[in-house]
Amino acid sequence: xxxxxxxxxxxxxxxxxxxxxxxxxxxxxxxxxxxxxxxxxxxxxxxxxxxxxxxxxxxxxxxxxxxxxxxxxxxxxxxxxxxxxxxxxxxxxxxxxxxxxxxxxxxxxxxxxxxxxxxxxxxxxxxxxxxxxxxxxxxxxxxxxxxxxxxxxxxxxxxxxxxxxxxxxxxxxxxxxxxxxxxxxxxxxxxxxxxxxxxxxxxxxxxxxxxxxxxxxxxxxxxxxxxxxxxxxxxxxxxxxxxxxxxxxxxx
Amino acid sequence: xxxxxxxxxxxxxxxxxxxxxxxxxxxxxxxxxxxxxxxxxxxxxxxxxxxxxxxxxxxxxxxxxxxxxxxxxxxxxxxxxxxxxxxxxxxxxxxxxxxxxxxxxxxxxxxxxxxxxxxxxxxxxxxxxxxxxxxxxxxxxxxxxxxxxxxxxxxxxxxxxxxxxxxxxxxxxxxxxxxxxxxxxxxxxxxxxxxxxxxxxxxxxxxxxxxxxxxxxxxxxxxxxxxxxxxxxxxxxxxxxxxxxxxxx
Numbered sequence: 001x002x003x004x005x006x007x008x009x010x011x012x013x014x015x016x017x018x019x020x021x022x023x024x025x026x027x028x029x030x031x032x033x034x035x036x037x038x039x040x041x042x043x044x045x046x047x048x049x050x051x052x053x054x055x056x057x058x059x060x061x062x063x064x065x066x067x068x069x070x071x072x073x074x075x076x077x078x079x080x081x082x083x084x085x086x087x088x089x090x091x092x093x094x095x096x097x098x099x100x101x102x103x104x105x106x107x108x109x110x111x112x113x114x115x116x117x118x119x120x121x122x123x124x125x126x127x128x129x130x131x132x133x134x135x136x137x138x139x140x141x142x143x144x145x146x147x148x149x150x151x152x153x154x155x156x157x158x159x160x161x162x163x164x165x166x167x168x169x170x171x172x173x174x175x176x177x178x179x180x181x182x183x184x185x186x187x188x189x190x191x192x193x194x195x196x197x198x199x200x201x202x203x204x205x206x207x208x209x210x211x212x213x214x215x216x217x218x219x220x221x222x223x224x225x226x227x228x229x230x231x232x233x234x235x236x237x238x239x240x241x242x243x244x245x246x247x248x249x250x251x252x
Numbered sequence: 253x254x255x256x257x258x259x260x261x262x263x264x265x266x267x268x269x270x271x272x273x274x275x276x277x278x279x280x281x282x283x284x285x286x287x288x289x290x291x292x293x294x295x296x297x298x299x300x301x302x303x304x305x306x307x308x309x310x311x312x313x314x315x316x317x318x319x320x321x322x323x324x325x326x327x328x329x330x331x332x333x334x335x336x337x338x339x340x341x342x343x344x345x346x347x348x349x350x351x352x353x354x355x356x357x358x359x360x361x362x363x364x365x366x367x368x369x370x371x372x373x374x375x376x377x378x379x380x381x382x383x384x385x386x387x388x389x390x391x392x393x394x395x396x397x398x399x400x401x402x403x404x405x406x407x408x409x410x411x412x413x414x415x416x417x418x419x420x421x422x423x424x425x426x427x428x429x430x431x432x433x434x435x436x437x438x439x440x441x442x443x444x445x446x447x448x449x450x451x452x453x454x455x456x457x458x459x460x461x462x463x464x465x466x467x468x469x470x471x472x473x474x475x476x477x478x479x480x481x482x483x484x485x486x487x488x489x490x491x492x493x494x495x496x497x498x499x500x501x
Binding site for chain 1: 271292296300301303305321322323324325326334336342343344345346349
């Protein structure tokens with residue numbers, strides 16, 4: 001288990017290391033935490049980088065993104081390695097016990113949990129579901145306007161909200177003014193959590209995704225400002241748009 | 253837009269050999285417009301996008317370099333090019349688009365190879381089919397109903413149900429005489445089929461059209477089905493093989 005304020009000496013898996021990690025995730029043996037600890041330090045499966053990450057226990061996905069940004073962000077020691085899937089896989093294995101707070105019963109109960117939540121594969125199109133790197137990339141894709149990424153970064157570290165799934169899962173929606181729009185529409189600015197009862201209502205995240213897809217061939221919506229986008233949304237978003245404008249007088 | 257409006261190549265950064273730059277060269281003079289427009293490039297690679305515009309009112313021809321250092325998989329990049337015109341209501345209208353443009357990779361870097369090449373086929377009227385165009389086994393998957401996505405993320409259900417049939421068809425392709433077969437793929441697949449219980453001698457011996465008799469066909473079909481069945485029945489323990497097949501063998 002990694003404790004808060006601990007410096008993690010970073011390594012990356014080789015291919016065999018990642019395969020072994022996948023096998024452990026599939027099997028979830030009763031000593032999985034011990035086996036992961038051994039695997040992440042076994043020189044047969046890793047390559048050491050001689051770089052360190054300052055770890056603190058995050059309370060939510062936003063926290064996790066900020067912690068990782070310190071090391072993998074534009075001024076961090078690990079910035080050049082942010083693109084390495086094998087590094088993220090190693091870090092996932094290293095943090096697996098910590099992020100589950102050592103709860104073996106929960107880990108084994110979630111045996112069917114998708115492997116892509118912990119392992120990045122070159123072929124994966126669902127990087128956003130990765131529990132460790134996903135928050136970081138949502139944050140980085142919107143840096144320096146990181147508040148825009150909030151709709152993708154609410155909630156506990158082990159969960160991905162339906163809004164985050166919709167927004168982070170479509171790259172066209174996950175950055176820039178569209179990401180900012182999604183945060184305004186779906187995040188309650190007082191609680192910084194997803195608005196209550198937002199799903200199954202007119203203007204929900206799925207409908208934003210569908211709308212953007214429909215106009216993609218005719219309008220370069222990504223270059224529009226948030227105010228322009230708010231005024232451009234169709235009638236089923238009217239209630240949400242009204243709410244956003246009430247909360248943000250500058251957007252009226 | 254026609255494909256020839258854009259050429260592009262990925263080059264290695266001289267100062268930082270592990271990172272890459274994308275050089276773009278475009279010519280849209282065929283549009284024959286005097287209107288003010290802007291060109292937007294979207295460089296996309298597995299969930300990441302870099303967006304860069306030329307700024308309004310540039311000439312019909314031009315070049316642009318985009319730093320790909322921040323990308324996780326720069327060598328898998330594809331480029332979308334949009335020509336944008338701002339209308340009187342200040343809405344950026346797309347007047348022309350080129351999508352799925354693949355840049356040329358650096359000379360000393362080979363594209364990521366998979367024994368099973370895959371592609372999205374928009375015209376496909378069935379969920380998937382095998383193609384052996386260019387002498388390379390290719391799994392074509394429709395993009396309707398978001399079927400490609402479960403395949404691309406390595407869905408176990410998709411792999412376990414489709415791959416046995418893929419294996420069967422590839423074995424028939426290896427054995428039947430064909431005008432064109434990429435030998436690198438043939439050799440790779442023979443190794444896979446050996447793991448699945450086929451005899452190397454049998455695989456190495458290509459059928460000759462003139463000599464093929466009914467017994468040969470029955471025997472081949474039986475062996476091909478058997479290879480698929482071995483895969484299907486041992487799916488879990490063959491997990492590594494799946495990775496090798498679909499990932500980056």
